[in-house]
Amino acid sequence: MRKNIIAGNWKMNMDYTTGIGLFSEIVNMVNDEVMGDQQVIVCPPYIHLNGMAQLAKSQNNISVGAQNCHQADKGAYTGEISAEMIQSVGVKYVILGHSERRQYFNESNTLLAEKVNSALKNNLKPIFCIGETLDQRNSNSHFEIIKNQLQEALYHLLETEFQNIILAYEPVWAIGTGLTATPDQAQEVHAFIRKEIEEKFGQSAAENVSILYGGSCNPTNASELFAKADIDGGLIGGASLKSRDFLDIIKAFNRG
Ligand code: PGA
Numbered sequence: 001m002r003k004n005i006i007a008g009n010w011k012m013n014m015d016y017t018t019g020i021g022l023f024s025e026i027v028n029m030v031n032d033e034v035m036g037d038q039q040v041i042v043c044p045p046y047i048h049l050n051g052m053a054q055l056a057k058s059q060n061n062i063s064v065g066a067q068n069c070h071q072a073d074k075g076a077y078t079g080e081i082s083a084e085m086i087q088s089v090g091v092k093y094v095i096l097g098h099s100e101r102r103q104y105f106n107e108s109n110t111l112l113a114e115k116v117n118s119a120l121k122n123n124l125k126p127i128f129c130i131g132e133t134l135d136q137r138n139s140n141s142h143f144e145i146i147k148n149q150l151q152e153a154l155y156h157l158l159e160t161e162f163q164n165i166i167l168a169y170e171p172v173w174a175i176g177t178g179l180t181a182t183p184d185q186a187q188e189v190h191a192f193i194r195k196e197i198e199e200k201f202g203q204s205a206a207e208n209v210s211i212l213y214g215g216s217c218n219p220t221n222a223s224e225l226f227a228k229a230d231i232d233g234g235l236i237g238g239a240s241l242k243s244r245d246f247l248d249i250i251k252a253f254n255r256g
Contacts (some may be wrong), residue, residue, distance in 0.1 A: 174215025
């Protein structure tokens with residue numbers, strides 16, 4: 001059965017000391033307060049990965065993820081960091097395809113397919129983000145856009161490779177805007193994604209893939225979203241920077 005997952009995306013926030021402090025606090029709070037079997041993944045900027053992976057080492061339900069990786073293992077790519085390097089410090093996950101990377105760094109589905117390959121080759125599980133812009137939703141092309149993102153970035157995988165993918169549906173219009181998709185809107189898209197996965201990779205892959213919702217998820221709206229049949233958790237931006245809010249979102253998961 002698929003896992004319930006809450007992932008925090010810190011984006012470009014937190015200096016080193018503050019970030020390590022926040023993560024230590026989250027680890028303690030999860031140990032004290034979380035009774036279910038939710039998996040917690042925290043994705044900080046690169047500089048925190050090593051220190052946080054050390055802190056997460058002895059934790060069953062808490063892991064660390066990167067927010068990006070380069071598609072090559074090594075080479076003359078000044079300023080870049082590879083999946084091979086990320087896994088070498090004990091990190092298990094990497095966010096790929098976030099809409100901010102697509103928008104500000106021109107990451108195409110084709111490039112993302114290469115990054116997915118590199119992550120999988122280096123034993124990192126991708127948290128792969130898909131989702132439509134407001135214009136695309138208003139013109140009712142969101143299902144087509146999402147299908148296209150899946151096809152171009154993930155459909156070259158074998159079913160055994162796809163088993164290592166976590167999906168995150170993040171409507172671009174809901175990210176950092178305070179505009180959350182309604183639970184029904186999100187469920188409709190999540191069910192569509194699962195159906196697409198079933199058609200491509202089969203029933204077992206579809207039943208086992210965790211599909212997270214992301215976009216202005218907070219302690220107030222989380223439980224209603226997570227109660228939906230095809231919503232298996234959340235990818236949390238702003239609210240993951242505050243330990244109390246993040247914990248309350250983790251605890252909003254009652255299917256545990
Ligand atoms: P948000 O960000 O929760 O701040 O809307 C979500 C994300 O970008 O993953």
